[in-house]
Amino acid sequence: MYDGDMPSTDDPLHRDQPEDPPILSANVTAPSHPLVLPALMDMAEGDDADTAAAALHLAGALLVQADQRYETRKLRDQHAPEVARLLTAANRWRQATADRNDYCHLLETVLNLEGDIHWAEDLTWGIVSEEYELDCPDPDGCTAVWVIVGERGFFSTSEDYALSDDAETLPLHPAAPRTLDGLGRRLYELALADGHEDVAHALTYAFGEATCPQCERRFSVVGQVVARSS
Numbered sequence: 388m389y390d391g392d393m394p395s396t397d398d399p400l401h402r403d404q405p406e407d408p409p410i411l412s413a414n415v416t417a418p419s420h421p422l423v424l425p426a427l428m429d430m431a432e433g434d435d436a437d438t439a440a441a442a443l444h445l446a447g448a449l450l451v452q453a454d455q456r457y458e459t460r461k462l463r464d465q466h467a468p469e470v471a472r473l474l475t476a477a478n479r480w481r482q483a484t485a486d487r488n489d490y491c492h493l494l495e496t497v498l499n500l501e502g503d504i505h506w507a508e509d510l511t512w513g514i515v516s517e518e519y520e521l522d523c524p525d526p527d528g529c530t531a532v533w534v535i536v537g538e539r540g541f542f543s544t545s546e547d548y549a550l551s552d553d554a555e556t557l558p559l560h561p562a563a564p565r566t567l568d569g570l571g572r573r574l575y576e577l578a579l580a581d582g583h584e585d586v587a588h589a590l591t592y593a594f595g596e597a598t599c600p601q602c603e604r605r606f607s608v609v610g611q612v613v614a615r616s617s
């Protein structure tokens with residue numbers, strides 16, 4: 388839908404930086420076109436769940452990209468009424484969605500529309516794909532750590548787990564729900580209230596700890612999700 392909406396060059400929000408790869412420029416400049424967010428809002432407020440979810444996901448991702456690209460919330464502020472209505476729609480669809488992965492993407496969308504964190508996609512990606520690829524937090528750069536949360540079990544392992552049947556695995560240390568606070572508690576309670584117990588369960592691992600298979604350092608999973616996305 389963005390084809391042909393070439394940005395004008397006299398608005399700093401629209402200005403292409405010469406060093407940007409073309410795809411990135413198109414992604415981050417398109418949402419500031421005055422018609423994009425209202426169009427997505429209309430789709431989000433329609434009756435079709437798949438169309439609404441796709442429109443909401445795109446709107447949230449575009450806003451986060453704009454936040455990061457310009458290091459301001461100017462686009463959100465300019466479109467505050469649309470963002471508020473998108474958020475209302477996202478919360479309504481969230482409560483109505485039975486599919487596990489659709490639900491996870493709607494949680495991500497709510498966080499992206501709120502705009503308080505920029506790593507909701509990375510957090511959700513691990514819950515949907517049932518694994519996180521992280522770095523050991525050792526300052527000397529120890530190794531990559533795979534954190535598996537799902538049908539294959541709940542453990543950390545070395546990078547080549549997928550290629551080897553006998554890779555060492557170490558149990559994860561999920562957060563006890565009563566010890567969760569902040570974002571972890573909020574998401575856990577939302578998932579439970581919305582009837583997604585398995586998502587809530589997976590979140591206790593995302594907000595818990597893993598052990599590096601090489602140096603045996605224990606670390607916060609979400610802490611390394613944040614580190615990897617920054």
Ligand SMILES: [Zn+2]
Nearest residue numbers: 523529599602
């Ligand atoms: Zn390590």
